[in-house]
Amino acid sequence: MSISPLSSRRFRVIFVVCWLVLMADHAMVLHWLTLPWKEAIIDSLISNGILFLFCLLILNTLRYYLPQKEQVVNLFAWCIFFTLIWLLLARWLLKLSLGYYENYSGMLHHSVPIRFSIAFLLLGCVTMISVLWQTWAEQKEDESRKTDAEKLAKEAELFKLRQQMQPHFLFNSLNSINALIGSRPAEARKMVQQLSDFLRGTLKKEETQWVILREELQYLQLYLEIEKVRFGNRLTTNIETNETAQQMKIPALLLQPVVENAIKFGLYDTTGETVIRISANMENNELVITVCNPFDPETSTPKQGTGFGLKSVQRRLYLLFGRNDLLVTETKDNIFMTRIKIPQQG
Amino acid sequence: MSKVVIIDDEMLARSIVKEYLQKHPQLELAQECNDGFEGIKAIQQYQPDLIFLDIQMPKINGFEMLELIEQPPAIIFTTAFDEYAIKAFEAHAIDYLLKPFDQDRFDKAVAKWVEQKNTHTEKATQELLETASHSPGQNQRIVVKNGSKIKIIPVQDIFYLEAADDYVKIHTKEGYFLKNKTMNHFEEVLDKLQFVRGHRSYIVNVQQITRIDPYEKDNHVAVLRSGAKVPVSRGGYGKLKAVLGL
Numbered sequence: 001m002s003i004s005p006l007s008s009r010r011f012r013v014i015f016v017v018c019w020l021v022l023m024a025d026h027a028m029v030l031h032w033l034t035l036p037w038k039e040a041i042i043d044s045l046i047s048n049g050i051l052f053l054f055c056l057l058i059l060n061t062l063r064y065y066l067p068q069k070e071q072v073v074n075l076f077a078w079c080i081f082f083t084l085i086w087l088l089l090a091r092w093l094l095k096l097s098l099g100y101y102e103n104y105s106g107m108l109h110h111s112v113p114i115r116f117s118i119a120f121l122l123l124g125c126v127t128m129i130s131v132l133w134q135t136w137a138e139q140k141e142d143e144s145r146k147t148d149a150e151k152l153a154k155e156a157e158l159f160k161l162r163q164q165m166q167p168h169f170l171f172n173s174l175n176s177i178n179a180l181i182g183s184r185p186a187e188a189r190k191m192v193q194q195l196s197d198f199l200r201g202t203l204k205k206e207e208t209q210w211v212i213l214r215e216e217l218q219y220l221q222l223y224l225e226i227e228k229v230r231f232g233n234r235l236t237t238n239i240e241t242n243e244t245a246q247q248m249k250i251p252a253l254l255l256q257p258v259v260e261n262a263i264k265f266g267l268y269d270t271t272g273e274t275v276i277r278i279s280a281n282m283e284n285n286e287l288v289i290t291v292c293n294p295f296d297p298e299t300s301t302p303k304q305g306t307g308f309g310l311k312s313v314q315r316r317l318y319l320l321f322g323r324n325d326l327l328v329t330e331t332k333d334n335i336f337m338t339r340i341k342i343p344q345q346g
Numbered sequence: 347m348s349k350v351v352i353i354d355d356e357m358l359a360r361s362i363v364k365e366y367l368q369k370h371p372q373l374e375l376a377q378e379c380n381d382g383f384e385g386i387k388a389i390q391q392y393q394p395d396l397i398f399l400d401i402q403m404p405k406i407n408g409f410e411m412l413e414l415i416e417q418p419p420a421i422i423f424t425t426a427f428d429e430y431a432i433k434a435f436e437a438h439a440i441d442y443l444l445k446p447f448d449q450d451r452f453d454k455a456v457a458k459w460v461e462q463k464n465t466h467t468e469k470a471t472q473e474l475l476e477t478a479s480h481s482p483g484q485n486q487r488i489v490v491k492n493g494s495k496i497k498i499i500p501v502q503d504i505f506y507l508e509a510a511d512d513y514v515k516i517h518t519k520e521g522y523f524l525k526n527k528t529m530n531h532f533e534e535v536l537d538k539l540q541f542v543r544g545h546r547s548y549i550v551n552v553q554q555i556t557r558i559d560p561y562e563k564d565n566h567v568a569v570l571r572s573g574a575k576v577p578v579s580r581g582g583y584g585k586l587k588a589v590l591g592l
């Protein structure tokens with residue numbers, strides 16, 4: 001349902017003024033055709049009063065039903081139908097109220113085609129105005145929706161950019177490099193290289209891109225290697241996959257937030273040694289990727305459902321595949337597991 | 347000679363501080379610590395004059411660690427990126443090093459400490475902690491000392507808080523824990539839609555309330571899921587009703 005043109009005050013005023021002019025004109029024409037003033041005015045009031053009601057009816061109906069382009073013929077037929085009904089009703093009422101006047105019947109009979117034509121034109125006009133108004137309103141709404149969507153996309157993009165910078169990760173890595181320069185310059189140089197490659201990878205990729213798993217894993221490996229330098233032997237990673245799975249396609253940057261989450265809860269928030277496991281396999285034409293990390297139940301309680309802030313990954317999977325069951329999480333004995341299924345085409 | 351303790355969860359971050367410390371022979375490194383728990387132990391054991399403290403650490407962060415120490419030593423904070431922490435440091439004129447930092451900046455921080463050593467007040471540290479506890483992310487859990495053990499209480503596990511002289515009793519399913527803070531502090535810091543001060547001496551977790559009964563004239567009592575009864579004053583009843591949407 002949309003708003004009717006009647007909701008605009010200006011339209012209402014114009015509508016009523018037009019009608020008053022029409023009524024006056026109608027009465028004057030009848031008077032000129034020898035009908036006395038009183039009868040002419042009564043005729044005008046009855047005919048145009050009913051027509052007015054019919055116009056309101058059309059305006060209101062079109063709020064709920066906006067015809068498609070191909071259905072213009074329907075509208076035309078509709079107008080004829082309404083005009084006929086109006087004519088019958090008006091004629092009956094006019095005969096009833098003005099039948100006492102001697103020459104009236106004959107005159108009414110002769111004027112039927114004219115009355116019909118004028119009423120048809122008027123109803124047609126009102127219908128057309130209403131349809132135009134609705135189309136215009138719909139277009140306006142479409143546009144505002146589009147602007148909203150664009151705004152949202154921009155905000156998301158900005159957020160992504162900020163996320164990509166990961167200031168905490170970046171500055172801590174630089175600090176590690178700073179420490180290595182004095183004692184182990186060769187390692188410092190290697191870490192600069194890894195950090196640069198990692199950052200370049202984040203900047204280069206578009207979220208709309210699809211990449212093969214091998215590429216994505218190589219890229220994540222960079223990230224994990226940097227974390228290994230920062231945290232020394234506290235971090236061990238275990239990546240299990242096979243040749244088939246490595247050739248499968250996945251949306252770019254989809255795995256990164258999952259692995260970052262694993263690092264955040266498994267490494268940043270625990271003491272002692274941490275093993276992060278990543279495995280990828282094909283199951284029934286779906287690429288299944290599992291990421292496991294330990295967590296500290298004392299400081300972080302994974303909430304039911306997605307937990308651990310994986311909402312955005314789930315949302316992306318939903319937008320891509322229209323399915324809500326592609327990301328599942330599980331906790332078991334202080335191990336948090338994220339499982340992602342990526343359907344493969346063909 | 348002054349004793350120094352370094353508390354940071356990254357080995358390389360500690361090693362750079364150690365390296366820079368070599369230029370200051372008057373500073374003797376007593377111990378390096380991996381996390382806040384080790385930090386507390388080392389501070390109790392060595393009574394250092396100065397600590398280098400990271401904010402982001404596993405289990406308990408730097409601020410939470412400080413809250414658990416009765417007389418914190420002088421602190422130079424080392425952090426990579428933390429908007430709120432930096433605002434807090436600036437507000438209380440406590441020195442901090444932003445990672446990565448060089449020897450010059452490090453020397454300046456040490457010089458500043460030497461200069462202020464004698465005028466250093468614990469008040470500044472307390473005020474800093476008060477400011478820091480208002481930052482987002484700091485209101486999700488409360489860290490308390492339970493004898494020699496450290497207990498981390500997620501706020502959703504709190505049943506209610508009760509005033510007890512200079513302390514606040516935090517009631518949970520495992521009994522109550524004492525925290526050296528005021529009721530006003532908790533009223534400010536905790537989420538106002540979840541924790542309502544229904545009485546001068548009580549703050550209740552509304553998610554734990556099963557019903558509110560009248561009690562004597564003008565007063566009410568909130569009955570919690572655990573069966574505990576928490577007094578609600580006349581003014582507090584209004585606040586509770588507003589939060590519960592009654």
